[in-house]
Each structure stands twice: as C-alpha cells, then as structure tokens.
Amino acid sequence: GENVEQHPSTLSVQEGDSAVIKCTYSDSASNYFPWYKQELGKRPQLIIDIRSNVGEKKDQRIAVTLNKTAKHFSLHITETQPEDSAVYFCAASQRLRSNDYKLSFGAGTTVTVRA
Amino acid sequence: NAGVTQTPKFRVLKTGQSMTLLCAQDMNHEYMYWYRQDPGMGLRLIHYSVGEGTTAKGEVPDGYNVSRLKKQNFLLGLESAAPSQTSVYFCASSYRGQGHNEQFFGPGTRLTVL
Numbered sequence: 001g002e003n004v005e006q007h008p009s010t011l012s013v014q015e016g017d018s019a020v021i022k023c024t025y026s027d028s029a030s031n032y033f034p035w036y037k038q039e040l041g042k043r044p045q046l047i048i049d050i051r052s053n054v055g056e057k058k059d060q061r062i063a064v065t066l067n068k069t070a071k072h073f074s075l076h077i078t079e080t081q082p083e084d085s086a087v088y089f090c091a092a093s094q095r096l097r098s099n100d101y102k103l104s105f106g107a108g109t110t111v112t113v114r115a
Numbered sequence: 116n117a118g119v120t121q122t123p124k125f126r127v128l129k130t131g132q133s134m135t136l137l138c139a140q141d142m143n144h145e146y147m148y149w150y151r152q153d154p155g156m157g158l159r160l161i162h163y164s165v166g167e168g169t170t171a172k173g174e175v176p177d178g179y180n181v182s183r184l185k186k187q188n189f190l191l192g193l194e195s196a197a198p199s200q201t202s203v204y205f206c207a208s209s210y211r212g213q214g215h216n217e218q219f220f221g222p223g224t225r226l227t228v229l
Contacts (some may be wrong), residue, residue, distance in 0.1 A: 004157075006157075009155070034217070034218075042222075043205065043220040043221060043222050043223055044158070044205070044220050045220070046217045046218070049217070089157055089158065091158075102160055102163070102173065102174075103160070103218070105157035105158040105159070106157055107155055107156055107157045108155075108157050
C-alpha cells in the first residue's frame with residue numbers, strides 16, 4: 001500500500017520567514033496530493049491540493065510543488081503569520097479499484113510561528 | 116448548511132462497553148469515511164462508503180463496524196470497546212472518491228476507553 005512520510009515533525013519559524021514541509025510517497029500511481037491544516041482542537045481543512053499533471057500550484061502565500069520522478073511533494077508558506085500556527089498534513093491518493101481511491105496521510109508537522 | 120456533523124463530541128467508555136458514533140452530512144455527497152487520529156500517526160482510515168447501502172474496510176478496521184442506511188448518515192460502531200480504541204474520531208465526506216477532490220471533515224469525537 002501507499003506509504004507517505006512527512007518531515008519535519010515540528011517546525012518553529014520567526015514571523016515573516018518561510019516554512020517548508022516535505023513529503024514522500026511510495027505508490028507511483030498516486031495522482032492527487034492534498035494538504036490539510038488542523039488548528040488546535042479543530043477539524044482538518046483543505047488548504048491546497050495538486051494533481052499529478054501539474055508541477056506547481058500557488059494560492060497567495062502558500063504553494064505546493066510536485067516531483068513525480070522523485071515521488072516527493074512540498075508545501076511552502078511564505079511571510080508566515082501567527083495564524084499559520086497549526087498541524088499540517090500531507091496526503092497521497094491510492095487507487096483501490098475503478099474510480100475508488102483512498103488517501104494515505106503523513107504523520108503531520110506542527111508549525112509554530114514565533115512573534 | 117451544517118456541512119458534516121458528528122455526535123457525540125466526547126465520550127468515556129469502560130472496557131467492553133459498546134457505542135455508536137453518528138456522522139451526518141447535508142451536502143449530498145456520495146462518499147463518506149471514518150478516520151481515527153492518534154498522536155504522531157496522522158489520520159488512518161477505518162471504514163468508508165462509496166454510496167448508500169455500501170461499506171468497505173480501510174486500513175485499520177478491526178474492532179469497528181459501520182452502516183450507511185441513508186445517504187446522509189454514516190454510523191461507526193464499537194461492539195466491545197478496548198483501551199487501544201482511545202482516540203479522536205473524524206468523519207469526512209466528499210462528492211466523489213478521495214482521489215478526485217476535497218474531503219470535508221466533521222468536528223471530531225474524542226473517545227476515551229478506560
């Protein structure tokens with residue numbers, strides 16, 4: 001099955017600096033890579049996703065890059081703000097059968113933005 | 116729209132007791148999922164459903180059962196709770212399969228088994 005590894009497990013950055021989280025996956029058939037943000041005590045929410053036919057996607061201060069050959073993808077947050085403090089999860093899709101997929105999640109990265 | 120809701124929010128059980136967690140969504144989504152979240156382990160899929168009347172096992176299904184009698188509801192049952200089932204449980208739904216688009220999560224249920 002799919003194995004998604006996420007690094008680092010914790011990340012502390014100064015407000016205004018950039019944060020980068022990296023994930024690797026094992027299933028070369030994976031074609032969908034979402035990132036979820038979970039604030040303390042809240043539910044995970046999708047912040048950005050990328051499909052395998054795209055190498056990079058950007059939405060304001062966040063961007064995701066995908067390297068299919070190396071089977072890794074990364075989340076980049078620029079100009080970090082205190083409200084970016086949260087746990088971030090990457091995920092990769094695994095096809096089970098026709099039109100049926102599951103998501104495999106990384107273990108999460110706890111990001112702390114220092115004021 | 117309420118989105119995805121879960122009941123209860125918190126529950127404490129004794130070993131061997133049973134309980135049912137209810138998930139409801141009002142977005143007319145076909146797909147629904149149950150995950151458990153444990154520290155340092157991300158979200159692990161317990162069971163999922165691709166439509167009313169259908170269910171399938173995820174990666175950690177042992178000790179759990181599910182039912183999807185109505186499209187909007189997905190129930191997770193613990194027949195004989197064990198301390199290893201202490202966790203935060205999240206329900207999610209999506210319009211199409213997970214490999215296609217966004218999953219919407221419920222607020223979670225924190226379960227403690229003593």
